[in-house]
Amino acid sequence: DAGVTQSPTHLIKTRGQQVTLRCSPKSGHDTVSWYQQALGQGPQFIFQYYEEEERQRGNFPDRFSGHQFPNYSSELNVNALLLGDSALYLCASSFSAPGLVSSDTQYFGPGTRLTVL
Amino acid sequence: AQSVSQHNHHVILSEAASLELGCNYSYGGTVNLFWYVQYPGQHLQLLLKYFSGDPLVKGIKGFEAEFIKSKFSFNLRKPSVQWSDTAEYFCAVMKTGANNLFFGTGTRLTVIP
Numbered sequence: 001d002a003g004v005t006q007s008p009t010h011l012i013k014t015r016g017q018q019v020t021l022r023c024s025p026k027s028g029h030d031t032v033s034w035y036q037q038a039l040g041q042g043p044q045f046i047f048q049y050y051e052e053e054e055r056q057r058g059n060f061p062d063r064f065s066g067h068q069f070p071n072y073s074s075e076l077n078v079n080a081l082l083l084g085d086s087a088l089y090l091c092a093s094s095f096s097a098p099g100l101v102s103s104d105t106q107y108f109g110p111g112t113r114l115t116v117l
Numbered sequence: 118a119q120s121v122s123q124h125n126h127h128v129i130l131s132e133a134a135s136l137e138l139g140c141n142y143s144y145g146g147t148v149n150l151f152w153y154v155q156y157p158g159q160h161l162q163l164l165l166k167y168f169s170g171d172p173l174v175k176g177i178k179g180f181e182a183e184f185i186k187s188k189f190s191f192n193l194r195k196p197s198v199q200w201s202d203t204a205e206y207f208c209a210v211m212k213t214g215a216n217n218l219f220f221g222t223g224t225r226l227t228v229i230p
Contacts, residue, residue, distance in 0.1 A: 004160075031216075033216065033217070033218075035218075040222070040223075041222055041223075042121070042207050042209075042220030042221050042222050042223050043161075043207075043218070043220050044220070045217035045218060045219070048216045048217065055216055056215070056216040056217055058217060090160075090161065092218075105151070105163060105166055106218060107163065108153070108160050108161040108162075109160060110159075110160040111160060
């Protein structure tokens with residue numbers, strides 16, 4: 001049973017560039033959440049996707065956008081990269097029971113380490 | 118604003134010592150509580166969770182946590198740590214009905230053989 005997978009593992013970009021990170025959820029999960037983990041900090045919630053729509057969003061600017069595909073996989077896009085966007089980006093998957101507004105326990109992938117120079 | 122506090126930033130213990138890591142949150146409503154662990158070079162893994170019922174929750178690898186609603190706390194315990202418990206431990210809170218986890222800043226545990 002494959003867990004949550006993310007690609008790429010590492011990425012180096014320069015300021016102003018755009019980046020796309022990818023996530024495949026754990027088998028049986030239909031909900032994907034994205035978190036940013038800066039060095040020495042706990043993960044911070046960016047947004048969650050369910051049924052191909054953004055269901056909830058944290059306190060991140062519009063430069064951060066996402067997408068969910070029919071197979072439940074997801075992408076995180078960050079435009080106009082800043083030095084402060086350097087972090088570990090974590091994807092978490094979960095299952096949302098129909099009719100409920102929230103999902104079950106979130107399981108995390110290994111993350112993508114983004115470095116902005 | 119909702120917050121999660123982990124007051125111990127780095128804890129160093131000898132093998133067989135007992136462990137207690139503190140976690141306090143600031144939110145007055147109903148919450149779901151989690152402890153995640155990140156072993157060196159590995160991804161975040163769920164140790165245990167509390168949604169409702171018995172406030173003493175048992176997780177994997179001999180860990181347990183107790184939810185004390187009056188103290189807004191969810192402390193993690195293990196009676197006897199092993200070298201393999203060396204890791205970073207994160208407490209997380211989710212408001213019931215919400216979709217986002219609020220994490221503490223983590224506690225790094227080093228167990229000396």
